[in-house]
Amino acid sequence: MKVALGGGGGDIGKHINHGGGDGGDDDGDDDDYFDDFDEGDEGDEGGLFRRRIFLEELFDRKFVDAVLNEWHKTIMDLPAGFRQAYEMGLVSSAQMVKFLAINARPTTTRFISRALPQAISRAFIGRMIADPAFLYRLLLEQAATIGCSVWWELKNRKNRIKQEWDLALINVLTVTACNALVVWSLAPCRSYGNTFQFDLQNTLQKLPNNIFEKSYPLREFDLQKRIHSFFYKAAELCMVGLTAGAMQGSLTNLLASKKDRLSVTIPPMSTYALGYGAFLGLYANLRYQLLCGIDRAVVNHFDVIGVALVFSTALRILNAQVGETSRLAWLGLRARSFGPVR
Structure with missing residues (x-):
């Protein structure tokens, strides 16, 4: 699977796709889990029950850095545990998209994660990344x-x-x-x-x-x-x-x-x-x-x-x-x- 640095998608490990960022054909819709198609494209090809195409997760650092750049974030904006995983090359571009979608803007998920104790919050975010x-x-x-x-x-x-x-x-x-x-x-x-x-x-x-x-x-x-x-x-x-x-x-x-x-x-x-x-x-x-x-x-x-x-x-x-x-x-x-x- 190829992902353009200005757009495209990723896979968080459950084969659920999220756009990689603005500048692509999604107009910046990079993390809407429940919307599979842009306006005017209802995915008629294959119908509602069409089979999913399996996509490989991308752990290449340049793709992960591209996601950070699109969200105007740096490695220092990441929490310690997630930063360590990033430095070890264990975070894919899709996982980074989902993490930033949870933490970089006001959402119900971010509110819940910040209200929980640190250990439980990390476990909650880990579950959201594995299954949105x-x-x-x-x-x-x-x-x-x-x-x-x-x-x-x-x-x-x-x-x-x-x-x-x-x-x-x-x-x-x-x-x-x-x-x-x-x-x-x-x-x-x-x-x-x-x-x-x-x-x-x-x-x-x-x-x-x-x-x-x-x-x-x-x-x-x-x-x-x-x-x-x-x-x-x-x-x-x-x-x-x-x-x-x-x-x-x-x-x-x-x-x-x-x-x-x-x-x-x-x-x-x-x-x-x-x-x-x-x-x-x-x-x-x-x-x-x-x-x-x-x-x-x-x-x-x-x-x-x-x-x-x-x-x-x-x-x-x-x-x-x-x-x-x-x-x-x-x-x-x-x-x-x-x-x-x-």
Whole structure:
């Protein structure tokens, strides 16, 4: 793939193209992820479902410098970690475009990244560079999870919802937090040059976030690493589930003990902890690993990014519904039958 220094495109590693800069045929539209065509060009050739042409990432320094020049930035404007990766030749021109698109002008993504602690901010930017739709996917997952959970609470607690709103709220908050952690943990991410004190930490950081994540410089993911990643993520999410389940179980049983009549069964704290641990570590881990693989395959297959996002949106909404039903079964939560309230 050839990229002109005054225009053209790049590839951030997920085969999602961004223009290289002004002066080309895009009139400076260098980072609009959701707009694939200029005005008047609807991409009729091949139709909406045409296949994407695979493009190679460009790590040549002159292309990366050209991107910096177009944005009127220098190497000193880059944060320390990203600057080190740039000096080592680990940053492609497309990655630089996406990074500058996030940080060089006011956007929602920049606002979020600057509001987060430094370590989390770097991880967030790394995920946005690896997948520009990460924030969209995360917000979609949260909305679908909250919607399914609230609907179940209203459906099963019925006229008792006013008396049991605190129990319902704990359920919704717990499942929402767990969903966010699963999506965050398994999302593809670009990271460079982190060095830790212990060898185990250095080994773990070289594993992919999911078994379908694409390799990149300093992060070559062979089959062994992908298998190790699956089991590591299973253990990690299992610990998250145990912690979240224990906290929810303690609070739920404490509040339930002060109520005379409950519309939903309340398992003991151990059931909450073990149920959430097994659910996240085994079932949710497997579902979201496969979902990440499908996301990558769809984005790589379709040239029109809107088509890929429609498929991803429908699949994630269905996944949220399946996940909510499965979670209730793993925890043993079910509605009780009562006669009419006097």
